[in-house]
Amino acid sequence: MNTGETHVGAASIGIDIGGTKTLGVILSYQGNLVAQLRFPTPSSSAKIIEHVLMVYSQLSREAGDDVDIASLGIGVAGLVDTAGELRRAPNLAEADGLRLGEMIGPSLDVPVHVDNDANCAALAEIRLGAAKDVDNALLVTLGTGIGGAVVANGKIFRGGFGLAGEPGHMLVEPNGIRCACGANGCWEAYASGTGLRNLALRRAETGELQGLVQELGGEFEGITGELISQAASAGDEEAIAVVDEYAKWVALGLANCAALLDPEVIVLGGGMVGSWHLFGPKIRGLFEEFLIGSEQRTLVQIKPAKIGEAAGAVGASLLGTVQGTNE
Numbered sequence: 001m002n003t004g005e006t007h008v009g010a011a012s013i014g015i016d017i018g019g020t021k022t023l024g025v026i027l028s029y030q031g032n033l034v035a036q037l038r039f040p041t042p043s044s045s046a047k048i049i050e051h052v053l054m055v056y057s058q059l060s061r062e063a064g065d066d067v068d069i070a071s072l073g074i075g076v077a078g079l080v081d082t083a084g085e086l087r088r089a090p091n092l093a094e095a096d097g098l099r100l101g102e103m104i105g106p107s108l109d110v111p112v113h114v115d116n117d118a119n120c121a122a123l124a125e126i127r128l129g130a131a132k133d134v135d136n137a138l139l140v141t142l143g144t145g146i147g148g149a150v151v152a153n154g155k156i157f158r159g160g161f162g163l164a165g166e167p168g169h170m171l172v173e174p175n176g177i178r179c180a181c182g183a184n185g186c187w188e189a190y191a192s193g194t195g196l197r198n199l200a201l202r203r204a205e206t207g208e209l210q211g212l213v214q215e216l217g218g219e220f221e222g223i224t225g226e227l228i229s230q231a232a233s234a235g236d237e238e239a240i241a242v243v244d245e246y247a248k249w250v251a252l253g254l255a256n257c258a259a260l261l262d263p264e265v266i267v268l269g270g271g272m273v274g275s276w277h278l279f280g281p282k283i284r285g286l287f288e289e290f291l292i293g294s295e296q297r298t299l300v301q302i303k304p305a306k307i308g309e310a311a312g313a314v315g316a317s318l319l320g321t322v323q324g325t326n327e
């Protein structure tokens, strides 16, 4: 992806509505990022429509007269069905049931498409990023929760009702750690960024990680995934043990997904991408141990996401170029 192009021509706008922040981009048809704006997401769903229209108009102004905006794509953190309805959005207050495309479309003179944010990020990675031109891929984002998208035969696989590709709530440990969804033992409770913290807290409560806990004035609650990564990078043996356990859980879930989907490439996104040297090789090694026939199979590539924070918005801007997306 390039920036700074002088003549743009046709372009599309992508808006990624996250739980706390909204990122809007203009992407030219050549795949160049023309503009990028960031806003806080309103806390009330009643303001979401107004909010999207405001972001759209600010980006249009930013684009100027020589840019022809051809479509708007919206990525939302939640379950978006094939009709573009937001069925469940645990991180957006009272937004369940919103039909964003239908509500926004009449106010604009361009087609509007809506999809799940992880599907959008996957679209960005297969068009412009780590899985460019790959026909069968799995994209997994290890953030506060786990976002996922499956690319099958070059298209986002949607399932019967449009809700496919959410591996975070696969059960990996019955009666295990409590997940944000209310169940116990979801993969997300072990392998998301939050999961890394959960594993560290569990050990700190039994007297491990004393060095780190002392630095935090004896307060376990201050432990974060980032602090664990830093301590492990600095050679703290107990922090390295947390990273090893975390890598095992990430690898276990990925191996289960690979057994089902047989992807050519798995792209991992989220905060741990910044410490790939620490996590990547461990996940790779354990993945091969868990996956059946890994010595006989063609090696599945495991790569860090390339587009980073703007992937959801960039992918949303590409929705208008994909046949069969939600409109």
Ligand SMILES: [Zn+2]
Pocket: 168, 169, 179, 180, 181, 182, 183, 186, 188
């Ligand atoms: Zn769950």
